[in-house]
Amino acid sequence: MNERLLDRWPVSCRTRPRRPGPKPGAVLLAIAAAALAARATVAGPSSASASARELQAVMGLEPNLARGADIFVYCSSCHGKPVQALPEGWVPTIAGQNPRYLAKQLVDYRLSRRADPRMQSVATGHGLRSSQDIADVVAYLAAQPPEWGRESVRDPADDTEAAYYRRRCAGCHGSLGAGDNSRAIPRIAGQDFAYLLRQMHDVVDGRRPNMRTQHAYALAELDVIQLVGLARHIAHLDSRGGESGSPEVGAGAGHPTPRLMLAAQRSAL
Numbered sequence: 594m595n596e597r598l599l600d601r602w603p604v605s606c607r608t609r610p611r612r613p614g615p616k617p618g619a620v621l622l623a624i625a626a627a628a629l630a631a632r633a634t635v636a637g638p639s640s641a642s643a644s645a646r647e648l649q650a651v652m653g654l655e656p657n658l659a660r661g662a663d664i665f666v667y668c669s670s671c672h673g674k675p676v677q678a679l680p681e682g683w684v685p686t687i688a689g690q691n692p693r694y695l696a697k698q699l700v701d702y703r704l705s706r707r708a709d710p711r712m713q714s715v716a717t718g719h720g721l722r723s724s725q726d727i728a729d730v731v732a733y734l735a736a737q738p739p740e741w742g743r744e745s746v747r748d749p750a751d752d753t754e755a756a757y758y759r760r761r762c763a764g765c766h767g768s769l770g771a772g773d774n775s776r777a778i779p780r781i782a783g784q785d786f787a788y789l790l791r792q793m794h795d796v797v798d799g800r801r802p803n804m805r806t807q808h809a810y811a812l813a814e815l816d817v818i819q820l821v822g823l824a825r826h827i828a829h830l831d832s833r834g835g836e837s838g839s840p841e842v843g844a845g846a847g848h849p850t851p852r853l854m855l856a857a858q859r860s861a862l
Protein backbone atom coordinates (compact mmCIF):
# COMPACT_ATOMS: atom_id res chain seq x y z
CA MET A 594 0.00 0.00 0.00
CA ASN A 595 1.07 3.53 -0.57
CA GLU A 596 2.30 5.13 2.64
CA ARG A 597 0.89 8.52 1.66
CA LEU A 598 -2.52 6.99 1.23
CA LEU A 599 -2.17 5.34 4.61
CA ASP A 600 -1.48 8.70 6.14
CA ARG A 601 -4.89 9.88 4.99
CA TRP A 602 -6.60 7.49 7.40
CA PRO A 603 -8.73 9.80 9.49
CA VAL A 604 -8.20 9.88 13.18
CA SER A 605 -11.53 11.53 13.65
CA CYS A 606 -13.76 11.26 10.67
CA ARG A 607 -15.33 14.14 8.92
CA THR A 608 -16.30 12.55 5.62
CA ARG A 609 -19.27 10.37 4.84
CA PRO A 610 -18.65 6.69 4.13
CA ARG A 611 -18.52 6.02 0.44
CA ARG A 612 -18.60 2.83 -1.52
CA PRO A 613 -15.12 1.52 -2.24
CA GLY A 614 -13.73 2.01 -5.74
CA PRO A 615 -13.71 -0.47 -8.60
CA LYS A 616 -12.70 -3.97 -7.69
CA PRO A 617 -10.40 -6.24 -9.62
CA GLY A 618 -11.91 -9.27 -11.44
CA ALA A 619 -12.08 -12.24 -9.11
CA VAL A 620 -12.44 -10.14 -6.00
CA LEU A 621 -15.19 -8.11 -7.61
CA LEU A 622 -17.13 -11.22 -8.50
CA ALA A 623 -16.72 -12.77 -5.08
CA ILE A 624 -17.75 -9.62 -3.28
CA ALA A 625 -20.64 -8.88 -5.62
CA ALA A 626 -22.02 -12.40 -5.24
CA ALA A 627 -21.65 -12.37 -1.48
CA ALA A 628 -23.10 -8.88 -1.14
CA LEU A 629 -26.08 -9.86 -3.25
CA ALA A 630 -26.70 -12.98 -1.21
CA ALA A 631 -26.21 -11.15 2.03
CA ARG A 632 -28.45 -8.25 1.05
CA ALA A 633 -31.09 -7.81 3.67
CA THR A 634 -33.39 -4.98 4.40
CA VAL A 635 -33.22 -4.05 8.01
CA ALA A 636 -36.91 -3.68 8.70
CA GLY A 637 -37.65 -1.43 11.63
CA PRO A 638 -34.35 -1.88 13.46
CA SER A 639 -34.43 -1.53 17.21
CA SER A 640 -32.44 1.20 18.87
CA ALA A 641 -28.84 0.84 19.93
CA SER A 642 -29.98 1.12 23.55
CA ALA A 643 -32.42 -1.80 23.14
CA SER A 644 -29.51 -3.83 21.86
CA ALA A 645 -27.30 -2.77 24.78
CA ARG A 646 -30.08 -3.70 27.24
CA GLU A 647 -30.53 -7.17 25.78
CA LEU A 648 -26.76 -7.72 25.73
CA GLN A 649 -26.60 -6.80 29.40
CA ALA A 650 -29.45 -9.21 30.15
CA VAL A 651 -27.71 -12.03 28.26
CA MET A 652 -24.44 -11.43 30.06
CA GLY A 653 -26.18 -11.55 33.42
CA LEU A 654 -27.53 -15.07 32.88
CA GLU A 655 -25.98 -18.24 34.25
CA PRO A 656 -24.99 -20.26 31.18
CA ASN A 657 -25.65 -23.96 30.78
CA LEU A 658 -22.87 -25.50 28.71
CA ALA A 659 -24.71 -28.74 28.01
CA ARG A 660 -27.64 -26.80 26.56
CA GLY A 661 -25.17 -24.67 24.63
CA ALA A 662 -23.69 -27.82 23.08
CA ASP A 663 -27.18 -29.01 22.10
CA ILE A 664 -27.99 -25.67 20.48
CA PHE A 665 -24.70 -25.70 18.60
CA VAL A 666 -25.69 -28.92 16.81
CA TYR A 667 -28.01 -26.75 14.74
CA CYS A 668 -25.42 -24.01 14.21
CA SER A 669 -22.81 -26.53 13.13
CA SER A 670 -24.72 -27.27 9.94
CA CYS A 671 -23.14 -24.03 8.73
CA HIS A 672 -20.39 -23.21 11.24
CA GLY A 673 -19.18 -26.72 11.93
CA LYS A 674 -16.68 -28.89 10.18
CA PRO A 675 -16.87 -29.72 7.41
CA VAL A 676 -18.61 -26.55 6.35
CA GLN A 677 -21.59 -27.78 4.41
CA ALA A 678 -23.02 -26.28 1.28
CA LEU A 679 -21.59 -22.82 1.84
CA PRO A 680 -18.64 -21.62 -0.20
CA GLU A 681 -15.46 -20.49 1.50
CA GLY A 682 -15.74 -17.06 2.99
CA TRP A 683 -19.44 -17.01 3.75
CA VAL A 684 -19.31 -18.44 7.22
CA PRO A 685 -16.99 -17.01 9.88
CA THR A 686 -15.02 -18.99 12.43
CA ILE A 687 -16.77 -18.53 15.76
CA ALA A 688 -15.25 -21.21 18.04
CA GLY A 689 -13.07 -19.52 20.65
CA GLN A 690 -14.24 -16.04 19.67
CA ASN A 691 -14.44 -13.48 22.48
CA PRO A 692 -17.77 -14.21 24.21
CA ARG A 693 -18.98 -10.67 24.74
CA TYR A 694 -18.51 -9.99 21.04
CA LEU A 695 -20.37 -13.21 20.13
CA ALA A 696 -23.30 -12.31 22.36
CA LYS A 697 -23.44 -8.78 20.96
CA GLN A 698 -23.58 -10.05 17.39
CA LEU A 699 -26.39 -12.49 18.14
CA VAL A 700 -28.38 -9.76 19.85
CA ASP A 701 -27.66 -7.41 16.95
CA TYR A 702 -28.95 -9.93 14.40
CA ARG A 703 -32.03 -10.53 16.52
CA LEU A 704 -32.81 -6.81 16.77
CA SER A 705 -31.94 -6.09 13.12
CA ARG A 706 -28.88 -4.11 14.13
CA ARG A 707 -26.81 -6.31 11.81
CA ALA A 708 -28.19 -7.44 8.49
CA ASP A 709 -27.78 -10.96 7.18
CA PRO A 710 -30.85 -12.98 6.17
CA ARG A 711 -29.40 -16.29 7.37
CA MET A 712 -28.31 -15.12 10.79
CA GLN A 713 -31.31 -12.84 11.32
CA SER A 714 -33.46 -15.88 10.71
CA VAL A 715 -31.39 -18.03 13.08
CA ALA A 716 -31.47 -15.38 15.82
CA THR A 717 -35.20 -14.75 15.61
CA GLY A 718 -36.43 -18.26 14.81
CA HIS A 719 -36.24 -21.62 16.46
CA GLY A 720 -32.41 -21.57 16.43
CA LEU A 721 -32.21 -19.13 19.34
CA ARG A 722 -35.51 -18.75 21.16
CA SER A 723 -34.41 -16.75 24.18
CA SER A 724 -31.68 -14.72 25.82
CA GLN A 725 -30.85 -17.86 27.78
CA ASP A 726 -30.23 -19.72 24.51
CA ILE A 727 -27.77 -17.00 23.48
CA ALA A 728 -25.99 -17.15 26.85
CA ASP A 729 -25.72 -20.94 26.65
CA VAL A 730 -24.44 -21.20 23.09
CA VAL A 731 -22.01 -18.30 23.57
CA ALA A 732 -20.51 -19.90 26.69
CA TYR A 733 -20.17 -23.16 24.79
CA LEU A 734 -18.52 -21.48 21.79
CA ALA A 735 -16.14 -19.38 23.89
CA ALA A 736 -14.97 -22.52 25.69
CA GLN A 737 -13.99 -24.25 22.44
CA PRO A 738 -10.40 -24.22 21.26
CA PRO A 739 -10.10 -21.61 18.54
CA GLU A 740 -9.75 -22.95 15.03
CA TRP A 741 -8.06 -19.93 13.65
CA GLY A 742 -5.33 -19.50 11.13
CA ARG A 743 -6.82 -21.41 8.25
CA GLU A 744 -4.67 -19.42 5.86
CA SER A 745 -1.08 -20.30 5.09
CA VAL A 746 1.96 -18.52 6.48
CA ARG A 747 1.95 -14.80 5.91
CA ASP A 748 3.47 -13.43 2.76
CA PRO A 749 6.60 -11.53 3.85
CA ALA A 750 5.88 -8.96 1.14
CA ASP A 751 3.00 -7.72 3.28
CA ASP A 752 5.16 -5.33 5.26
CA THR A 753 3.12 -2.28 4.29
CA GLU A 754 -0.14 -3.89 5.38
CA ALA A 755 1.52 -5.04 8.60
CA ALA A 756 2.66 -1.48 9.33
CA TYR A 757 -0.77 -0.17 8.50
CA TYR A 758 -2.44 -2.73 10.73
CA ARG A 759 -0.15 -1.83 13.61
CA ARG A 760 -0.87 1.86 13.23
CA ARG A 761 -4.61 1.80 12.61
CA CYS A 762 -6.06 -1.45 13.89
CA ALA A 763 -3.80 -2.92 16.57
CA GLY A 764 -4.81 -0.35 19.18
CA CYS A 765 -8.18 -2.08 19.45
CA HIS A 766 -7.82 -5.50 17.83
CA GLY A 767 -4.42 -6.18 19.45
CA SER A 768 -1.05 -6.45 17.76
CA LEU A 769 -1.72 -10.13 17.08
CA GLY A 770 -5.41 -9.66 16.37
CA ALA A 771 -6.78 -11.32 19.51
CA GLY A 772 -9.30 -8.54 20.21
CA ASP A 773 -10.47 -7.48 23.65
CA ASN A 774 -13.34 -9.25 25.33
CA SER A 775 -14.07 -6.49 27.83
CA ARG A 776 -14.75 -4.06 24.96
CA ALA A 777 -16.52 -6.62 22.73
CA ILE A 778 -13.73 -6.29 20.18
CA PRO A 779 -13.53 -9.44 18.05
CA ARG A 780 -10.60 -11.71 17.53
CA ILE A 781 -9.81 -11.29 13.84
CA ALA A 782 -6.43 -13.02 13.53
CA GLY A 783 -6.74 -16.05 11.29
CA GLN A 784 -10.37 -15.30 10.42
CA ASP A 785 -11.37 -16.34 6.92
CA PHE A 786 -9.97 -13.95 4.30
CA ALA A 787 -13.11 -13.64 2.17
CA TYR A 788 -15.33 -13.22 5.23
CA LEU A 789 -13.09 -10.39 6.53
CA LEU A 790 -13.17 -8.67 3.18
CA ARG A 791 -16.93 -8.96 2.92
CA GLN A 792 -17.41 -7.59 6.45
CA MET A 793 -15.32 -4.54 5.65
CA HIS A 794 -17.63 -3.84 2.71
CA ASP A 795 -20.73 -4.61 4.78
CA VAL A 796 -19.62 -2.13 7.44
CA VAL A 797 -19.07 0.63 4.89
CA ASP A 798 -22.35 -0.13 3.11
CA GLY A 799 -24.35 0.14 6.34
CA ARG A 800 -25.22 -3.50 6.99
CA ARG A 801 -23.76 -3.32 10.50
CA PRO A 802 -25.41 -0.19 11.92
CA ASN A 803 -24.52 -1.13 15.49
CA MET A 804 -20.85 -0.60 14.81
CA ARG A 805 -19.34 2.77 15.62
CA THR A 806 -19.66 5.04 12.62
CA GLN A 807 -15.97 5.96 12.98
CA HIS A 808 -15.14 2.36 12.09
CA ALA A 809 -17.16 2.62 8.89
CA TYR A 810 -15.65 5.99 8.05
CA ALA A 811 -12.15 4.66 8.57
CA LEU A 812 -12.68 1.64 6.33
CA ALA A 813 -14.44 3.78 3.72
CA GLU A 814 -11.22 5.72 3.22
CA LEU A 815 -9.50 2.63 1.83
CA ASP A 816 -9.60 1.48 -1.76
CA VAL A 817 -10.23 -2.14 -2.61
CA ILE A 818 -6.55 -2.99 -3.07
CA GLN A 819 -5.85 -1.73 0.45
CA LEU A 820 -8.82 -3.64 1.86
CA VAL A 821 -7.67 -6.84 0.17
CA GLY A 822 -4.14 -6.33 1.54
CA LEU A 823 -5.42 -5.74 5.06
CA ALA A 824 -7.79 -8.71 4.96
CA ARG A 825 -4.94 -10.91 3.76
CA HIS A 826 -2.64 -9.66 6.49
CA ILE A 827 -5.24 -10.24 9.20
CA ALA A 828 -6.15 -13.69 7.87
CA HIS A 829 -2.48 -14.63 8.19
CA LEU A 830 -2.02 -13.30 11.72
CA ASP A 831 -1.72 -15.95 14.40
CA SER A 832 -2.78 -14.87 17.86
CA ARG A 833 -2.33 -18.30 19.43
CA GLY A 834 0.13 -18.37 22.27
CA GLY A 835 0.87 -14.67 21.99
CA GLU A 836 -0.25 -11.37 23.34
CA SER A 837 -3.98 -11.05 23.75
CA GLY A 838 -6.04 -7.98 24.32
CA SER A 839 -8.27 -10.16 26.47
CA PRO A 840 -6.08 -12.30 28.68
CA GLU A 841 -9.07 -13.91 30.35
CA VAL A 842 -10.11 -15.50 27.10
CA GLY A 843 -6.74 -15.51 25.38
CA ALA A 844 -6.14 -18.43 23.07
CA GLY A 845 -3.21 -20.72 23.45
CA ALA A 846 -2.31 -19.94 27.04
CA GLY A 847 -4.87 -22.43 28.36
CA HIS A 848 -8.60 -21.92 28.42
CA PRO A 849 -10.22 -20.65 31.57
CA THR A 850 -13.46 -22.23 32.67
CA PRO A 851 -16.64 -20.70 31.25
CA ARG A 852 -17.56 -19.57 34.75
CA LEU A 853 -14.37 -17.54 34.98
CA MET A 854 -15.04 -16.06 31.59
CA LEU A 855 -18.56 -15.17 32.54
CA ALA A 856 -17.35 -13.54 35.74
CA ALA A 857 -14.91 -11.47 33.69
CA GLN A 858 -17.65 -10.45 31.30
CA ARG A 859 -19.97 -9.35 34.09
CA SER A 860 -17.30 -7.29 35.77
CA ALA A 861 -16.79 -5.54 32.44
CA LEU A 862 -20.43 -4.48 32.16
Ligand code: HEC
Nearest residue numbers: 667668671683684685687695698708709711712715720730
Ligand atom coordinates in the same frame (compact mmCIF):
# COMPACT_ATOMS: atom_id res chain seq x y z
C1 HEC B 1 -27.72 -21.18 7.53
C2 HEC B 1 -26.35 -21.16 7.94
C3 HEC B 1 -26.07 -20.69 9.36
C4 HEC B 1 -26.58 -21.22 10.53
C5 HEC B 1 -27.57 -22.36 10.72
C6 HEC B 1 -25.98 -20.45 11.58
N1 HEC B 1 -25.13 -19.50 11.07
FE1 HEC B 1 -24.10 -18.09 12.12
N2 HEC B 1 -23.47 -17.24 10.40
C7 HEC B 1 -23.75 -17.70 9.15
C8 HEC B 1 -23.25 -16.74 8.18
C9 HEC B 1 -23.35 -16.88 6.68
C10 HEC B 1 -22.65 -15.70 8.91
C11 HEC B 1 -22.03 -14.40 8.36
C12 HEC B 1 -23.19 -13.42 8.33
C13 HEC B 1 -22.83 -11.98 8.07
O1 HEC B 1 -22.12 -11.72 7.10
O2 HEC B 1 -23.27 -11.09 8.86
C14 HEC B 1 -22.80 -16.05 10.30
C15 HEC B 1 -22.35 -15.24 11.34
C16 HEC B 1 -22.44 -15.57 12.67
C17 HEC B 1 -21.89 -14.80 13.76
C18 HEC B 1 -21.10 -13.50 13.64
C19 HEC B 1 -19.63 -13.82 13.70
C20 HEC B 1 -18.73 -12.63 13.60
O3 HEC B 1 -17.50 -12.82 13.54
O4 HEC B 1 -19.19 -11.50 13.60
C21 HEC B 1 -22.18 -15.47 14.92
C22 HEC B 1 -21.83 -15.05 16.33
C23 HEC B 1 -22.94 -16.65 14.56
N3 HEC B 1 -23.07 -16.69 13.18
C24 HEC B 1 -23.43 -17.58 15.45
C25 HEC B 1 -24.30 -18.61 15.12
C26 HEC B 1 -24.97 -19.45 16.07
C27 HEC B 1 -24.77 -19.36 17.58
C28 HEC B 1 -25.76 -20.31 15.37
C29 HEC B 1 -26.73 -21.36 15.90
C30 HEC B 1 -27.68 -20.93 16.88
C31 HEC B 1 -25.58 -20.01 13.96
N4 HEC B 1 -24.69 -18.97 13.85
C32 HEC B 1 -26.23 -20.66 12.93
C33 HEC B 1 -24.43 -18.85 8.82
C34 HEC B 1 -25.17 -19.62 9.72
Ligand code: HEC
Nearest residue numbers: 697761762764765766777778779789792793801803804823
Ligand atom coordinates in the same frame (compact mmCIF):
# COMPACT_ATOMS: atom_id res chain seq x y z
C1 HEC C 1 -11.57 1.94 18.12
C2 HEC C 1 -11.38 0.51 18.11
C3 HEC C 1 -11.22 -0.17 16.76
C4 HEC C 1 -10.29 0.09 15.77
C5 HEC C 1 -9.22 1.18 15.76
C6 HEC C 1 -10.53 -0.88 14.74
N1 HEC C 1 -11.55 -1.70 15.08
FE1 HEC C 1 -12.31 -3.19 13.95
N2 HEC C 1 -13.77 -3.53 15.33
C7 HEC C 1 -13.89 -2.87 16.54
C8 HEC C 1 -15.08 -3.33 17.21
C9 HEC C 1 -15.58 -2.85 18.59
C10 HEC C 1 -15.70 -4.28 16.38
C11 HEC C 1 -17.02 -5.03 16.62
C12 HEC C 1 -18.14 -4.13 16.22
C13 HEC C 1 -19.52 -4.74 16.43
O1 HEC C 1 -19.93 -4.85 17.57
O2 HEC C 1 -20.16 -5.12 15.46
C14 HEC C 1 -14.83 -4.39 15.20
C15 HEC C 1 -15.08 -5.25 14.14
C16 HEC C 1 -14.23 -5.42 13.07
C17 HEC C 1 -14.41 -6.40 12.03
C18 HEC C 1 -15.54 -7.42 11.92
C19 HEC C 1 -15.06 -8.75 12.49
C20 HEC C 1 -16.08 -9.87 12.39
O3 HEC C 1 -15.81 -10.94 12.94
O4 HEC C 1 -17.12 -9.70 11.75
C21 HEC C 1 -13.38 -6.25 11.14
C22 HEC C 1 -13.13 -7.05 9.88
C23 HEC C 1 -12.56 -5.17 11.64
N3 HEC C 1 -13.09 -4.69 12.80
C24 HEC C 1 -11.42 -4.72 11.01
C25 HEC C 1 -10.67 -3.62 11.44
C26 HEC C 1 -9.54 -3.09 10.72
C27 HEC C 1 -9.01 -3.67 9.42
C28 HEC C 1 -9.08 -2.04 11.43
C29 HEC C 1 -7.95 -1.11 11.09
C30 HEC C 1 -7.90 -0.61 9.76
C31 HEC C 1 -9.93 -1.89 12.60
N4 HEC C 1 -10.88 -2.87 12.56
C32 HEC C 1 -9.79 -0.92 13.56
C33 HEC C 1 -13.03 -1.92 17.03
C34 HEC C 1 -11.99 -1.32 16.32
